[in-house]
Amino acid sequence: MLRLITTSLCLRCQYVTAPPFSSRPCTTVSSEENQQTVKALYELSVDIQKVRKLKGWVLNQSPAYTQEVADLLNDMGASGVIISRILAVHPEAVLCHPEHMKAQRDLWMTVCPNLRELVGIIEKFPASFFTSSSHHHNQRTNIVYFQSLNLNKRIITKLMASAPQSFSRPVEQNEVMICTLQQAYRELGGEEANLKIWLQKLLSQNPFVLLKPPEVLRKNLLFLRDKGFSTAQLLRLLSKLRGFVTELNPDSMHRTLAYSQETMGCSEEGLRNIVLECPALLYYPEAILAERFDGLLSAGISMSQIMETPTVLELTTQIVSYRIQRLKAHGYDVRTGSLEVLNGTKKDFEMSYGKLQLRRERPLFNPVAPLKGDD
Structure with a gap:
């Protein structure tokens, strides 16, 4: 699975360890802490020890705009607790110039006009908001491009927050990947009327798909076609895999499919049907699959049950x-019942479990039936 890793793209904020002097021309690096920064963070109830331990280099920089950051966030509706939490996790924010921060706020409000929601996004993805001023042009042109696709503002906001790299790069690179996805959808028989909804769902569930080379998508689809999947089945896989098809490669899929077919003892057609039910089978390494097969079989579950679910x-x-x-x-x-009850998220399982518990505790008599009285 993908890990959503946000990294600061600010030229003043992009390193976890103290960057060299040459990469930070606008700041002065000292071997001693900037006491004004330390004092300002302390007054904002920021965990100074945490900052020293994880990103102590920030405290050595000058100038810093700690109070300006706090004022900006406060004006947007952030509480003192939220401000201290943001600065503890992402202290690099104090190194970004106030004018750039205001420009970022105005830019983000074009897709997220609700300040309360925007503060929530900044709290969760501070590195995506406090980015370099050099990326501002690319951010703006990418926003305009995605708006031209008539994508929902929430989708664009999610892309900016969880995959900021896709907005900091030239818009042309995103255009190529979007066109590749649209072309694949059309060539696989997707209905034009549903294209926007399909694209929105894919981008929402896997924002990092934009950062993958378009050639990877084409190669993987050709491989799956050679394995006998029809165009309709390929479209179904592309939709259900939510863009993870760009994380795969023909070699890994070949090994996984060969292992799965040998383990389950099914035909190629049977394997295709199983993959359509469980597309995740394509991207699990052999070692993980072996462990899971062994775990299920050792619990007394039969291979036929696994193939059914x-x-x-x-x-x-x-x-x-x-x-x-x-x-x-x-x-x-x-061992004798359906495995469907095991499936799903924790919430899904708890619901199934609750139904079984209710069925067991239900009284044997009919509680709504009238009771016989004495004659």
């Missing part, structure tokens, strides 16, 4: 074991 392979061995034990306590034997 392959999505159970998406669960870790630990989660499967835990859920089996909870179900067993309520008299449900997964």
Whole structure:
């Protein structure tokens, strides 16, 4: 799975360790802490020890705009607690010039006019907001481009927050990937009327798809076509994989599919049907699949059950074991019942578990039936 890693792109804020002098021409680096910065952070209730431990180099920079950052966030509606939390996690924010911060606020408000929501985004993705002024032009042109696609503002905001690199680079690079995705959708038989919705969903669920080379998508689709998947099935896979198809490569998919087919003893057509039910099968390494197959089989689950409900392979061995034990306590034997009850998120499982518990505790008599009285 993808990890959503946000990194600061600010030229004044892009290093976790103290950057060399040459990369920070607008600041003075001292071997001693900037006491004004330390005092200002302390007055804002920021955990100074945490800053020293993780990003102590920030405290050595001059000039710093600690109070200006706090005032900007406060004017946007951020509480003192939120401000201190943001600066503790991303102290580099104090090194960004006030004028650039105001420009960033105005830019972000073009796609997220609700200040309360914007503060929430900054709290969660501070590195995406406090970026370099050199990226401002690219950010603006990318916003205009995505707006021209009639994408929902929330989708654009999510892209800017969770995948800021895609907005800091030239718009032409995003145009190429978007056109590749649109072309693939059309060539696979997707309906034009649903293109925007399909694209929005894909970008929302995997914002980092924009950062992948378009050639990867084409190669992977050609590989899957050679494996016998029809155009309709490929479109289904592309949609269900939510862009993860760009994380794959033909070699890894070949090994995974060969291992899965040998382990389950199914035909190529049978394997394709299983993959359509559980596309995640394409990107799990052989070692992970081996562990999960072994875990299920050691619990008494048959291979035919796994093939009927392959999505159970998406669960870790630990989660499967835990859920089996909870179900067993309520008299449900997964060895003879459906594996569907094991599937889904924690919330999904708790709902299924609750239904089994209710069924077990339900009284034998009909509570709405009239009671017989004495004659």
